[in-house]
Amino acid sequence: MTEGITDLIKYTSSGLYCEVADVWIDPNKPVKRAIITHAHMDHFTLGCNEYISTYETAVIIKERIGKEINIKTYDYEKEFKINGIKISFHPSGHILGSSQIKFSFAEEIWLITGDYKRQKDETCKEYEIVKTDYLISESTFGLPIFKWDEPQKTATDITKWVNSSQEKTSILFCYSLGKAQRLLNEISKTNFINNIYTHSSIYRMNNCYKKLGIDILETKKLEQTKNNTDFKGSLILLPPALNKSSSLKNFKDIQTGFASGWMSIRALRKRSGYDKGFSISDHADWIAILRTIKESKAKNVFFHHGDSESLNKYLKEKNSINVLEFEYKK
Amino acid sequence: MSLKKFSELFIDLDSCNSKNKKIGILQNYFYSNEALENSWTIYLLTGKKNKRFISGRSLKSLFSEIYEYPLWLIDSCYLKVGDSAEVITLLLRNMIPGKNIKYQDVSLDELLNKSFPELSILKEDDKKLRVKEIWENIPIENLLVINKILTGTFRVGVSIGLITKSIAKLINLDEAIISHRLMGDFIPSEESYKLLIDKKINPSELNYKPYPFLLANTFEKRIIDKSINDFQFEWKWDGIRIQLIKRSGKVSIWTRGQDLVNKSFPELVEQISSIKDNFVIDGELLVWDFKQNLPLNFSLLQKRMNRKAPSRSIQKSLPIIFIAYDLLEINGEDQRDSILEIRRNTLEKHLYNWLSESKEELSNIFKISDLIYPKNWEEVETFKKNSRDNGTEGLVIKNKKSIYTPGRKKGLWWKYKVDPMQLDAVLIYAKGGSGIRAGLYTDYSFALWKDGELIKFASAYSGLNNTEIKELDRWIRKNTIERFGPVRSVRPEMVFEISFENIQISKRHKSGIAVRFPRITKWRKDKLIKDADTLENAQKLMLNK
Numbered sequence: 001m002t003e004g005i006t007d008l009i010k011y012t013s014s015g016l017y018c019e020v021a022d023v024w025i026d027p028n029k030p031v032k033r034a035i036i037t038h039a040h041m042d043h044f045t046l047g048c049n050e051y052i053s054t055y056e057t058a059v060i061i062k063e064r065i066g067k068e069i070n071i072k073t074y075d076y077e078k079e080f081k082i083n084g085i086k087i088s089f090h091p092s093g094h095i096l097g098s099s100q101i102k103f104s105f106a107e108e109i110w111l112i113t114g115d116y117k118r119q120k121d122e123t124c125k126e127y128e129i130v131k132t133d134y135l136i137s138e139s140t141f142g143l144p145i146f147k148w149d150e151p152q153k154t155a156t157d158i159t160k161w162v163n164s165s166q167e168k169t170s171i172l173f174c175y176s177l178g179k180a181q182r183l184l185n186e187i188s189k190t191n192f193i194n195n196i197y198t199h200s201s202i203y204r205m206n207n208c209y210k211k212l213g214i215d216i217l218e219t220k221k222l223e224q225t226k227n228n229t230d231f232k233g234s235l236i237l238l239p240p241a242l243n244k245s246s247s248l249k250n251f252k253d254i255q256t257g258f259a260s261g262w263m264s265i266r267a268l269r270k271r272s273g274y275d276k277g278f279s280i281s282d283h284a285d286w287i288a289i290l291r292t293i294k295e296s297k298a299k300n301v302f303f304h305h306g307d308s309e310s311l312n313k314y315l316k317e318k319n320s321i322n323v324l325e326f327e328y329k330k
Numbered sequence: 331m332s333l334k335k336f337s338e339l340f341i342d343l344d345s346c347n348s349k350n351k352k353i354g355i356l357q358n359y360f361y362s363n364e365a366l367e368n369s370w371t372i373y374l375l376t377g378k379k380n381k382r383f384i385s386g387r388s389l390k391s392l393f394s395e396i397y398e399y400p401l402w403l404i405d406s407c408y409l410k411v412g413d414s415a416e417v418i419t420l421l422l423r424n425m426i427p428g429k430n431i432k433y434q435d436v437s438l439d440e441l442l443n444k445s446f447p448e449l450s451i452l453k454e455d456d457k458k459l460r461v462k463e464i465w466e467n468i469p470i471e472n473l474l475v476i477n478k479i480l481t482g483t484f485r486v487g488v489s490i491g492l493i494t495k496s497i498a499k500l501i502n503l504d505e506a507i508i509s510h511r512l513m514g515d516f517i518p519s520e521e522s523y524k525l526l527i528d529k530k531i532n533p534s535e536l537n538y539k540p541y542p543f544l545l546a547n548t549f550e551k552r553i554i555d556k557s558i559n560d561f562q563f564e565w566k567w568d569g570i571r572i573q574l575i576k577r578s579g580k581v582s583i584w585t586r587g588q589d590l591v592n593k594s595f596p597e598l599v600e601q602i603s604s605i606k607d608n609f610v611i612d613g614e615l616l617v618w619d620f621k622q623n624l625p626l627n628f629s630l631l632q633k634r635m636n637r638k639a640p641s642r643s644i645q646k647s648l649p650i651i652f653i654a655y656d657l658l659e660i661n662g663e664d665q666r667d668s669i670l671e672i673r674r675n676t677l678e679k680h681l682y683n684w685l686s687e688s689k690e691e692l693s694n695i696f697k698i699s700d701l702i703y704p705k706n707w708e709e710v711e712t713f714k715k716n717s718r719d720n721g722t723e724g725l726v727i728k729n730k731k732s733i734y735t736p737g738r739k740k741g742l743w744w745k746y747k748v749d750p751m752q753l754d755a756v757l758i759y760a761k762g763g764s765g766i767r768a769g770l771y772t773d774y775s776f777a778l779w780k781d782g783e784l785i786k787f788a789s790a791y792s793g794l795n796n797t798e799i800k801e802l803d804r805w806i807r808k809n810t811i812e813r814f815g816p817v818r819s820v821r822p823e824m825v826f827e828i829s830f831e832n833i834q835i836s837k838r839h840k841s842g843i844a845v846r847f848p849r850i851t852k853w854r855k856d857k858l859i860k861d862a863d864t865l866e867n868a869q870k871l872m873l874n875k
């Protein structure tokens with residue numbers, strides 16, 4: 001904001017911060033009180049005194065870190081108050097439990113989108129359009145070269161890729177939480193006929209989703225297969241951290257793929273060293289970001305995460321909205 | 331109809347890291363496709379000189395004008411993508427509506443022979459309309475290929491070697507023949523493809539073509555177990571490797587990069603024409619300093635090469651010589667299956683006759699590679715160490731019993747290069763890479779000390795591994811002082827060992843020196859910038875070489 005005094009949400013070295021409510025949003029350092037938008041580990045830090053999230057996010061986080069934490073949960077749309085500020089969660093369509101966070105204070109609304117997407121995803125609630133005065137949007141893919149294909153097309157490509165190489169073991173790398181479940185859901189709608197194995201980190205998240213009432217395609221846990229299992233023709237889902245690890249040596253004759261929004265760029269695809277890149281993302285692409293700004297009716301917008309330079313300049317040229325940049329404050 | 335097929339081939343090849351699989355994919359493609367289309371495919375995949383119908387820059391501005399799209403935004407995207415054709419293809423997806431247009435497949439011949447050449451004669455406005463029409467009438471999944479053909483940037487990791495192998499497999503013929511048939515200019519046509527896959531070998535068909543070159547391997551320690559007498563030793567010249575061909579009285583000069591360069595070196599053509607025999611000789615072209623009897627800098631040779639139809643005065647100020655290495659054909663007889671000893675003998679005998687029968691001018695321009703006779707392997711080391719004294723970059727060691735075969739086969743020839751010169755320099759600028767290195771800072775400039783100031787002396791972009799590139803990229807972003815477009819100046823903190831082959835005085839550079847083949851050989855994290863070399867040290871290298 002120009003005056004710099006009435007900003008309800010500020011950017012600090014620990015992350016986004018609401019001073020009046022004394023609460024951080026997805027802090028990257030331990031703080032007193034943290035609101036968590038979703039359960040990806042780059043949005044969660046251990047050691048805070050108090051956490052607030054949706055129920056689903058809380059369940060997944062506890063499953064991932066394997067211990068109890070002091071976490072309060074609220075349903076979507078349900079308003080709660082901290083220091084007089086009204087706060088509520090709204091679906092962001094990123095992964096199961098992910099949310100936008102709305103802050104209302106003295107007739108002014110601030111909305112933090114968190115990570116979001118506008119595409120269809122049957123494994124989580126669809127993005128909800130929330131009207132706001134101030135919008136803080138993510139901009140991970142803030143360039144017009146990013147335009148996502150229909151997820152069904154990507155899933156069909158994956159199925160084709162596996163089916164046409166029956167003599168090989170197909171290893172697809174993808175994030176264990178969210179991406180893996182979405183892929184399984186989309187693949188189940190294609191004519192996929194072979195076995196699917198999942199790494200324990202993915203298998204655990206599948207179970208977690210099922211527990212929360214989401215239907216997930218049945219897979220075999222990789223760690224429970226016998227030593228002489230023949231993986232020919234099957235699909236194995238692994239987290240990206242295992243690429244080039246020694247565990248890959250256990251498979252003979254493999255082809256590898258990576259499912260990520262970054263894979264729509266040939267240079268990134270080539271550099272990554274995977275045989276094949278499948279472009280699919282749980283973030284908003286350029287058009288979705290612009291659409292979201294418009295639909296939110298926001299008069300002021302900030303960008304957070306990723307490439308915001310081009311978006312800032314583009315919107316300023318269009319003159320349709322007030323683009324603000326965070327002042328960095330400790 | 332086959333733009334579609336070619337596009338599928340492109341995607342298949344691009345998402346495949348195995349050589350054998352690529353050969354299989356190509357073989358299938360050639361088998362199932364028409365001859366004319368195959369010939370265009372070979373042209374596109376191997377062509378280093380593909381015609382550029384529209385430059386990357388104009389492709390971007392055409393897009394910007396057609397769709398009223400900000401050019402700066404296209405440029406921002408380019409920094410991430412590194413290829414104009416791909417940027418435009420990705421952006422087109424925002425502009426072109428779904429699948430409601432009746433798409434038609436077209437043949438490569440139609441595109442490359444008709445539609446695209448016609449673009450160049452159109453006025454700007456008509457050109458815009460035509461390009462728009464092309465973009466909007468071709469299925470979106472084929473647009474990348476279209477834009478790449480338009481900008482003449484086809485690189486999918488398919489070398490001429492893979493094409494050769496797949497054709498050889500397809501018709502079950504020796505690779506050497508196919509590789510020979512693909513030498514020189516491959517002009518796409520139904521005939522040229524049919525000739526390529528003809529199982530019958532017509533002895534005269536290859537007449538106007540150079541032979542595939544024999545390439546030297548890097549020196550292997552194990553050969554010193556063998557007797558020194560098994561090998562022939564020569565200097566390794568730093569010029570342009572060429573084949574000098576005289577057949578049916580006509581002279582042609584082909585480079586190893588398969589360019590016909592007769593026009594650049596008319597004096598050589600003239601002198602060679604006076605020889606009575608026909609032949610094919612493998613050798614090296616150099617620009618020569620006759621006073622010092624040493625080769626001149628490689629950049630001067632490039633200058634000569636780029637000058638088509640050089641004037642007399644250029645021919646005089648930058649005189650060239652040809653150094654003969656090997657005799658591949660004499661009066662129509664292929665010599666390549668004879669062993670090196672015999673080929674060398676025949677070469678010497680003929681050269682002696684030619685030089686004694688003709689005017690003095692021929693002996694000025696036409697030399698033979700001098701043999702060196704080290705008595706033992708220790709002496710080989712001494713020769714190598716002193717090779718800079720006569721302007722060479724080391725030795726070439728050849729197995730006396732070897733025959734002349736295409737490519738880099740093991741056990742025939744070795745290059746034994748003198749150790750590079752090295753200086754420790756400070757990183758001062760970084761520039762974004764293009765192509766596969768898009769989005770990363772991979773082009774670096776390095777500086778040396780002079781009176782307490784860092785002076786830029788070389789740029790290099792190879793030598794670091796992928797992990798180091800990523801690490802350095804992160805460091806560069808965090809330590810940027812200033813940005814000028816794609817270039818960043820960075821805090822002088824990082825020291826690198828830079829190796830290079832040669833060092834020369836240069837008036838063009840602020841440092842006053844120019845180095846050849848600079849590359850990074852070590853990231854000297856153990857060194858502080860005050861430990862980096864000075865320009866004085868560089869000058870000392872120049873004097874001592």
